[in-house]
Amino acid sequence: MAYTTIKKSSDYFNTKLYTGNGSTGHAITGVGFQPDWLWIKERSSTSSHFIYDAIRGVNVKLSSNTTDADSTVADSMTSFDSDGFTVGNNGATNENGQTVVAWNWLASNTTASNTDGSISSTVSANTTSGFSIVKWTGTEANATIGHGLGVAPSMIIIKNTEKATSWVVYHKSLGATKALYLESTGASSTTPVFFNNTEPTSSVFTVGTNDGANGNGQINIAYCFAEKQGFSKFGSYVGNGSINGTFIYTGFKPALVILKRTESAGTDWNLVDNKRAGYNPDNYFLAPNSSGAENSVNDIVDLLSNGFKLTSASGASNASGGSYIYMAFAAEPLVGDNPATAR
Numbered sequence: 001m002a003y004t005t006i007k008k009s010s011d012y013f014n015t016k017l018y019t020g021n022g023s024t025g026h027a028i029t030g031v032g033f034q035p036d037w038l039w040i041k042e043r044s045s046t047s048s049h050f051i052y053d054a055i056r057g058v059n060v061k062l063s064s065n066t067t068d069a070d071s072t073v074a075d076s077m078t079s080f081d082s083d084g085f086t087v088g089n090n091g092a093t094n095e096n097g098q099t100v101v102a103w104n105w106l107a108s109n110t111t112a113s114n115t116d117g118s119i120s121s122t123v124s125a126n127t128t129s130g131f132s133i134v135k136w137t138g139t140e141a142n143a144t145i146g147h148g149l150g151v152a153p154s155m156i157i158i159k160n161t162e163k164a165t166s167w168v169v170y171h172k173s174l175g176a177t178k179a180l181y182l183e184s185t186g187a188s189s190t191t192p193v194f195f196n197n198t199e200p201t202s203s204v205f206t207v208g209t210n211d212g213a214n215g216n217g218q219i220n221i222a223y224c225f226a227e228k229q230g231f232s233k234f235g236s237y238v239g240n241g242s243i244n245g246t247f248i249y250t251g252f253k254p255a256l257v258i259l260k261r262t263e264s265a266g267t268d269w270n271l272v273d274n275k276r277a278g279y280n281p282d283n284y285f286l287a288p289n290s291s292g293a294e295n296s297v298n299d300i301v302d303l304l305s306n307g308f309k310l311t312s313a314s315g316a317s318n319a320s321g322g323s324y325i326y327m328a329f330a331a332e333p334l335v336g337d338n339p340a341t342a343r
Helices: none
Strands: 013-019 026-029 037-042 050-053 079-081 084-087 099-105 112-114 121-126 131-137 143-146 155-160 168-171 178-181 204-207 219-225 232-238 247-249 252-261 270-273 301-304 307-310 323-333
Touching: 013 026, 013 252, 084 099, 121 143, 131 143, 204 219, 252 301, 252 307, 270 301
Parallel strands: none
Antiparallel strands: 013 099, 026 084, 037 050, 037 099, 079 084, 112 121, 121 131, 131 219, 143 204, 155 168, 155 219, 168 178, 232 323, 247 307, 252 270, 252 323, 301 307
């Protein structure tokens, strides 16, 4: 596990809530940094997830709940700002009176050419927090791509930005022989065509012969995450089918948890954070694979000072014997001189 000296997690990841006003220039401030990866979801109404990054540019969105190629949507997200971002009058990001959540990650606020892999990449990397954005032109042949993190990523989310293909997800708990799909309720699939059965290293990850992760002549984007003690955690657990559910130790109070059942199909991805309700047991969840509004009825997770605990017997989060992967980011690290407080 990589170590970090992060004392304030919100300097690198922060959740921001706002209410749309329908204007052409609604500045959202208070993020605490200029985000490089921005994920927006309308909470109170049905609307697609809108995902932006500083490499692809403003107004160019992907949606985690669809296989669509990226597209330029005018007035959806018009600038990355020093303390947040500005949205236009698009209904998915700024509909008047609708509540919205935005998850923000800091990379480097710059880009660099990376030649560590067999294909050169453009990278915005933050080695302190273990997050990088990587862009490359695919070949649909086995290749390696430099990620810029200096340690092996624990999770990688890849999208061919020019073609309607699945989001391909690598997770260390599944290994490079298997993949999940961010827009799908499906189980993990065993196939060599995405990662060539090759685990990522401290400098590169491997892509295979499928156009979903390495489209020939097409722009591909990857969001890479390396585990940092006290800031991020990527792991797995087995459900117990009880409302007194499994406890997962992360070593920090989570600000964000995303989880997915892996051995059985038909279950959503689930995302909870510490801002939308902000207290147990009411940690409302959204599904990255769905355009639906947030679920404020069925509570599934308690966010605790040192991890999270499942509070539902739902098959999507805690089926008896079910296998799950998760990613989590800290609200407060439980290390050094900044201990977390109890919830």
